[in-house]
Amino acid sequence: MTIYSRFPVHETIDLREISDIRHVVDKLVEAYALQSNTGEFSYRLLLPKGEKLTSKAKRIGLSFQGEFVLGLRKRKIMPNIREVRYVHDDKHYGWLLANPGVYERFERKI
Secondary structure, eight states: OOGGGGOOOSEEEEOOSGGGHHHHHHHHHHHHHHHTTTTOOEEEEEEEOSTTTHHHHHHHHHHHHHHHHHHHHHTTOOOOOEEEEEEEETTEEEEEEEOHHHHHHHHHHO
16 A cells, blocks of 8 residues: 555545546546646545556547647636556556645655
8 A cells, every 4th residue: 555545635536437538538627727726636546457458548548638638728727737547456546636735745754
């Protein structure tokens, strides 16, 4: 287990299929629009892990990233997000998206 498994987030989202991306992007763009001013935006995405699933996780991750950035641009929002990718557990890769201040507070505690 990595220290990032204990990172404080508003929600952990299991992103299993490319078809799930649109819903998750809409949700996170809305959350970022509301939480970015407070500096409290922090979410964890779990992507599928496994020998055959690694390429699937990469495709999901790249698709999500492109859609998320596009969604923010459409709303004329300049993102201030730090990200960390890590191995969450035997079945998932973890991807943290959070305001830099959330990372700073977490890193001071460890």
